[in-house]
Amino acid sequence: MEKVLCRNFFSLCLLIWCVHSKSVFKFRAKSTVKNLINSEAVDKIRSSLECSVICSIKNKNTNIHGACEAYSYDSTNKRCQLYKGTGNSSAVSVSVYTYKLDGVYGDWSSWGSCSTTCGGGTQTRNRVCKAPKHGGDDCVGPATESKGGCNTNPCPIPGDWYAWTQWTACPVTCGGGKRVRTRTCNWSSHGTLTGPCEGESQEENDCHTFSCTNFARTCAELRKRGLTVNTQADIDPDGPGGMSPVKVYCDMTSDGGVGITIIGHDREAVTPVNGYVSRTYQLTYEIPFDQVKKIVDYSQQCKHHVKWRCHHSNINEGSKMVTNFIRRDKTTMPDYFPGGGAGTKGCACYQTGTCANPSRRCHCDANDETWRFDEGDITNKNDLPMYAFVAGDTESGIESGEFTIGKLKCSGAV
Numbered sequence: 516m517e518k519v520l521c522r523n524f525f526s527l528c529l530l531i532w533c534v535h536s537k538s539v540f541k542f543r544a545k546s547t548v549k550n551l552i553n554s555e556a557v558d559k560i561r562s563s564l565e566c567s568v569i570c571s572i573k574n575k576n577t578n579i580h581g582a583c584e585a586y587s588y589d590s591t592n593k594r595c596q597l598y599k600g601t602g603n604s605s606a607v608s609v610s611v612y613t614y615k616l617d618g619v620y621g622d623w624s625s626w627g628s629c630s631t632t633c634g635g636g637t638q639t640r641n642r643v644c645k646a647p648k649h650g651g652d653d654c655v656g657p658a659t660e661s662k663g664g665c666n667t668n669p670c671p672i673p674g675d676w677y678a679w680t681q682w683t684a685c686p687v688t689c690g691g692g693k694r695v696r697t698r699t700c701n702w703s704s705h706g707t708l709t710g711p712c713e714g715e716s717q718e719e720n721d722c723h724t725f726s727c728t729n730f731a732r733t734c735a736e737l738r739k740r741g742l743t744v745n746t747q748a749d750i751d752p753d754g755p756g757g758m759s760p761v762k763v764y765c766d767m768t769s770d771g772g773v774g775i776t777i778i779g780h781d782r783e784a785v786t787p788v789n790g791y792v793s794r795t796y797q798l799t800y801e802i803p804f805d806q807v808k809k810i811v812d813y814s815q816q817c818k819h820h821v822k823w824r825c826h827h828s829n830i831n832e833g834s835k836m837v838t839n840f841i842r843r844d845k846t847t848m849p850d851y852f853p854g855g856g857a858g859t860k861g862c863a864c865y866q867t868g869t870c871a872n873p874s875r876r877c878h879c880d881a882n883d884e885t886w887r888f889d890e891g892d893i894t895n896k897n898d899l900p901m902y903a904f905v906a907g908d909t910e911s912g913i914e915s916g917e918f919t920i921g922k923l924k925c926s927g928a929v
């Protein structure tokens with residue numbers, strides 16, 4: 516305990532100024548004595564040098580004897596001090612006391628939410644320590660506690676995906692597009708515990724990112740540029756500045772993915788023929804005939820399949836071929852039937868020695884009541900594209916035939 520002397524104690528203890536080397540105290544008189552040594556009072560004296568005082572007044576005469584109490588904050592030692600003063604108007608003796616306040620916990624909070632929604636989790640709650648002051652001890656015990664046993668219901672198990680669909684066709688043939696594939700979640704994978712499948716249900720990737728600058732002449736050229744899926748595509752067989760570009764079908768998966776240009780026409784279905792000595796059936800292609808010729812010219816190889824079914828109907832009559840196709844010149848027929856050798860006037864069976872009548876050049880040249888057929892590919896580019904098909908020797912009642920002509924297919928580039 517430290518004692519100091521304060522002077523100038525004014526009458527009635529209405530206002531006392533106590534000057535000390537460490538602090539300045541402002542004493543305000545009160546009519547009753549109260550014990551201020553508690554946490555509420557100490558809280559009020561954080562860092563101010565101005566302190567409240569309660570005076571116990573013995574009497575109200577000029578010669579006053581009283582007792583005063585005041586709290587001060589010692590900023591150097593960071594502690595609370597209680598000053599008690601006694602004396603009269605000429606001298607006041609002040610005793611200094613120091614008090615410590617230990618930390619105290621408040622009430623526990625409510626339990627928090629469960630840490631999981633299934634499978635068993637934990638909950639926590641906490642309490643706040645009212646911090647110690649003036650050198651007091653910390654709060655004793657934990658500030659947080661946990662307990663388990665909440666949300667013990669079983670957790671869902673992610674479902675399994677069904678297989679991916681095929682990629683969609685690229686929406687463009689050049690300049691870059693997006694193709695998409697999807698998959699579906701199997702919601703029965705784990706019975707009632709099946710949850711959403713993990714991952715994405717849709718994927719996309721870039722396709723046909725090559726430039727559209729100048730059209731390709733054929734599908735084979737598009738393959739070299741990067742086209743990899745079967746699609747309708749715009750090409751310009753005769754190059755820039757000539758005829759307008761045309762749309763064809765590009766088969767980019769057959770024959771090792773070389774890029775096959777496929778051109779359809781109006782004679783792909785079976786066409787029956789009966790009652791004609793000779794009849795010509797012109798082919799109308801999906802694109803102009805001159806553009807078809809350009810595709811053939813710019814391709815490395817082309818083929819056109821032809822099939823003729825016959826009943827009592829010859830392909831060759833004497834030295835003349837009465838059933839055959841007309842070449843690209845639009846006027847002449849070649850000296851072979853599709854599948855046969857050039858200059859032979861024969862069919863494929865003549866090449867292998869397997870014709871129905873070994874002495875003839877085609878199966879149909881047996882000219883009997885059995886339905887027979889001859890077929891083969893036209894591969895000579897000088898004869899392609901086929902302009903028309905000529906069907907002969909069907910004029911009598913028992914003579915008849917029918918033909919089928921496939922699509923023109925070209926691949927490679929010269």
